[in-house]
Amino acid sequence: MTSNRNLVFSGMQPTNTLHLGNYLGALKNWVKMQAQMDCIYCVVDMHAITDDAGYRRPEDLTRATREVTAAYIAAGVDPQRTILFNQSQVPEHAELAWIFNCVARLGWLDRMTQFKEKSGKHKERSSVGLYTYPVLMAADILAYKATHVPVGEDQKQHLELARDIAQKFNNDYESPEFFPLPEPVITGPATRVMSLRDGTKKMSKSDESDFSRINMTDDADTIAQKIRKARTDSEPLPSEKKGLEGRQEAENLINIYAALADEGVDAVIAQFAGQQFSNFKNALADLAVTKLRPINDKMRRLLADQAEIDRILKSGSERARAIAAPIVAEVRRKVGFVG
Numbered sequence: 001m002t003s004n005r006n007l008v009f010s011g012m013q014p015t016n017t018l019h020l021g022n023y024l025g026a027l028k029n030w031v032k033m034q035a036q037m038d039c040i041y042c043v044v045d046m047h048a049i050t051d052d053a054g055y056r057r058p059e060d061l062t063r064a065t066r067e068v069t070a071a072y073i074a075a076g077v078d079p080q081r082t083i084l085f086n087q088s089q090v091p092e093h094a095e096l097a098w099i100f101n102c103v104a105r106l107g108w109l110d111r112m113t114q115f116k117e118k119s120g121k122h123k124e125r126s127s128v129g130l131y132t133y134p135v136l137m138a139a140d141i142l143a144y145k146a147t148h149v150p151v152g153e154d155q156k157q158h159l160e161l162a163r164d165i166a167q168k169f170n171n172d173y174e175s176p177e178f179f180p181l182p183e184p185v186i187t188g189p190a191t192r193v194m195s196l197r198d199g200t201k202k203m204s205k206s207d208e209s210d211f212s213r214i215n216m217t218d219d220a221d222t223i224a225q226k227i228r229k230a231r232t233d234s235e236p237l238p239s240e241k242k243g244l245e246g247r248q249e250a251e252n253l254i255n256i257y258a259a260l261a262d263e264g265v266d267a268v269i270a271q272f273a274g275q276q277f278s279n280f281k282n283a284l285a286d287l288a289v290t291k292l293r294p295i296n297d298k299m300r301r302l303l304a305d306q307a308e309i310d311r312i313l314k315s316g317s318e319r320a321r322a323i324a325a326p327i328v329a330e331v332r333r334k335v336g337f338v339g
């Protein structure tokens with residue numbers, strides 16, 4: 001690490017079904033950012049056990065942690081340059097999260113919309129961990145005094161909470177500017193990749209229909225088939241962006257094309273203006289296969305050598321800990337803990 005002045009931190013939950021939304025919304029941007037700034041990328045296995053999807057599924061969690069790590073590397077994260085590790089190997093995250101639990105106010109957490117969505121009608125049966133999830137997220141970021149956090153729109157509120165925690169800690173312990181106030185970096189045009197079946201819903205691992213998403217492990221035929229079957233309206237492609245208003249499915253496919261091709265939405269519209277969706281879908285299927293196949297192949301090669309993935313995570317954890325430990329030690333002193 002050259003300096004702590006500008007430091008990127010981001011986290012991704014380990015899940016078995018990484019899809020195009022994860023790739024275009026997060027991974028691809030993370031790969032770009034490592035060329036510009038020092039980056040720390042974390043597989044957040046401790047967050048993964050906060051809900052039923054991750055809790056009491058040890059084999060799934062282990063496999064998913066390795067799979068997500070392989071996906072990061074396959075997509076271009078360079079573990080030599082960038083610190084890549086799993087959260088649970090750096091105990092400073094949990095320690096700082098406890099202290100932050102005492103900084104954050106119940107009223108702040110009560111406003112978190114993701115908790116409300118995830119806990120649904122059964123708040124009393126949710127884990128306490130799910131409730132305090134955003135506090136752990138603040139600890140992830142601030143244990144490194146990270147300044148920039150690439151996240152999707154849905155995480156903006158959690159990032160505001162991290163800023164509030166940093167600010168209150170700085171005030172309460174009379175340490176102005178001890179923690180920086182981390183900035184969200186909301187990413188590119190296809191940040192919100194929507195379901196291929198319903199343009200109003202996010203592409204998601206939990207959607208019942210596998211045709212709603214393109215998985216990072218889908219083969220070429222499956223990708224092409226899913227794109228051809230994607231829902232669209234019966235109009236041809238518009239010749240201007242305005243023509244996409246109210247046509248969420250059409251807009252989604254064009255956004256996906258633009259993000260995969262690294263082109264602007266306007267350029268894509270200009271290229272396909274007036275054409276039928278069947279033509280456009282063929283072009284999109286070719287593009288998706290060309291871009292995703294090399295990642296897919298590399299992921300498979302990496303996963304064939306688990307010991308190597310585990311070594312990468314271990315070495316990343318050691319480098320991460322070397323940064324977090326002195327910061328958390330200073331927090332301990334500020335709080336007044338002896339020793």
Ligand code: TRP
Nearest residue numbers: 009010011012013044137140149
């Ligand atoms: N909550 C984030 C998500 O679901 C993942 C995450 C955990 C994270 N810790 C983080 C993202 C720290 C950015 C920084 O996407």
